Amino acid sequence: MAASLLRSLFDLTTFTNNLLGLAPILIASIFYLIHKKQTTVRLLDYACYKPPPSYRAPTSMFVEHLEHEHELDQESVDFQVKIIEKSGFGEETSIPPALARHPSDKSISFSIDETKTVVFNVVETLLHKSNTNPRNIDILITNSSMFCPTPSLSALIVNKFKMRSNIMSFNLSGMGCSAGIISIGLAKDLLKVHKNSLALIVSSEAMNLNWYTGKNRSMLLTNCLFRLGGAAILMSSRDQDKEKAKYSLQHLERTHKGQDNRSYSCIIQELDQDNKLGVSITKNTVAVAGEALKANMAVLGPSVLPLKEQITYAISLIIRKTYIPKFRNAFEHFCIHPGGRAVISAIKKSLSMEEGDVEASRMTLHRFGNTSSSSIWYELSYIEAKGRMRKGDKVWQLAVGSGFKCNSAVWKCLCNVEGSDETNVWSDGIHSYPVEIPETINIL
Structure with missing residues (x-):
């Protein structure tokens, strides 16, 4: 019995010593988990590019430009006119000056000028409105799909x-x-690793080099859908920014x-039958976008949907009944x-949304067009300008x-956002929106 008691004491002593030996690791792990949990990524502010009135491309002017483009045949012009008629664009969307020339000039020097005009404007506006010194920026991320000069756009901004x-x-x-959301994701990961840091994200797209003058209709779509724009976003993981962050x-x-x-x-960049470079947007795009959206929703849903919606959706999967989460x-x-226009309508239908839910999207398309990765920031600006x-x-x-990709970012507002911000790109005309957008417009 004494031997058994000694063995028990020995085992207890051994266990205690092992536990004490692990104590530093356990304590360090607890501190790491606490510190990691407290790292919050916030959006301090953002700015969108507002083209000057001289950059506007009213429908009649755009059509006139097409008719004077000597490399376009009449069938290509007529096709683009039909697309514009149904585009949902208003009279204030803009193009860079180089595209308004006759003939258009697609030289890289004009693309650099276009990019500088947009990027420098939004970065300067953002730094000023957030009272941020450029030398306090720790992380810089730029994204532009079609224009990738050397030195890079990020180097252009640093300089x-x-x-x-x-x-x-x-x-x-x-x-x-x-x-744009990929850039936000990269910034988030970097800010969590490099704590107490500032990240500047700049989203833009150069129209000039991507103007297509061939006969391939899927490539001619890019001329009709994209317009001039850009955005700069300032994110932080600094505790000192907690009180002034917006989201x-x-x-x-x-x-x-x-x-x-x-x-x-x-959606792919390639040469057409006449060896002219363009970006093809095929008829499959809307269907593919719907499939990607469903896959994205399936992952996002459990993180954001109320429990009742999650249960209902799970049951629908089990009984194989179609159910769209609310x-x-x-x-x-x-x-x-x-x-x-078709993309917005398709997503609205897929998510069982009401017209008010896509108001910001339709109004952004109407006033600014598709500005590529920066478009979602024009929409957020619209919501803020409305005081909502x-x-x-x-x-x-x-x-x-x-790619094809579908990406989602979910933000929580940290303060009541006033709609009277003069730097908001909608500030001078938000009172006239929303507007009724006809199914088609009569150009001729």
Whole structure:
């Protein structure tokens, strides 16, 4: 019995010693988990590019430009006119000056000028309105799908604003209209690793080099859908920014369907039959976008939907009954990428939305057109200018793009956002919106 007692004491002593030996590791792990949990990524502010009135491309002017483009045949002109008639564009969308020339000038020097005009404007506006010194930026991320010069766009910004030599800079290209959310995701990951840091994200697209003058109709679509724009976003993981931040990032989900050939090739840059370079947007794009959206919703849903909706959706999967979760119960606002009138309508139908849910998307398409990856920020600006964004509201930014990708970002508003911000791109005309957009317009 004494021997048994000694063995028990020995085992207890051994266990205690082992536990004490692990104590530093356990304590360090607890501190790490607590510290990791407290790292919140916030959006301090953002700015969108507002083209001057001289950049406007009213419908009649745009059609006149097509008719004077000597490389376009009459059938190509007529096709683009039909697309414009149904585009949902208003009279204030803009193009860079180089495209308004006769003939248009697609030289790289004009593309650099276009990019500088947009990027420098939005960055300067954002730094000024947020009272941020460029040398305080720790992380810089730029994204532009079609324009990738050397030195990179990120280097262009570093040079212009004389940022620090140890800044972490990244330049993303070829990632389509959803690249803005990809940039947000990259910034989030970097801010969580490099705590107490500031990240500047700049989303833009150069129209000039992508003007297509061939006969391929799927490539002619890009001339009709895209317009001039850009956005700069300032994010932070610094505790000192908690009180002045506008939003906190709640969730971010990325879905990539590139393993499927149809999805991969539905939007693709290639040479046409006459060896002219263009970006083809095929008829499969809307269907592919719907499939990518469903996949993205399946991952995002459990993180954002109320429990009742999650249970109902789970039961529908078990009994194989079609049920579309009511995402309207999870969000107050939606920023759906305005890739085109058909894209907005297809997503609205897929999510069982009401017309008011896509108001910001349709109005952005009407006034600014599809500005690629920056479009979702014009939509958020619209909601703010309307005075609809209140503390505690959640907004879903949803973007689709080549690859094929569907990406989502969910933000929670941290304060009541006033609608009277003079730097808001909608500030001078928000009183006239929303407007009724006809199914077609008569150009001729």
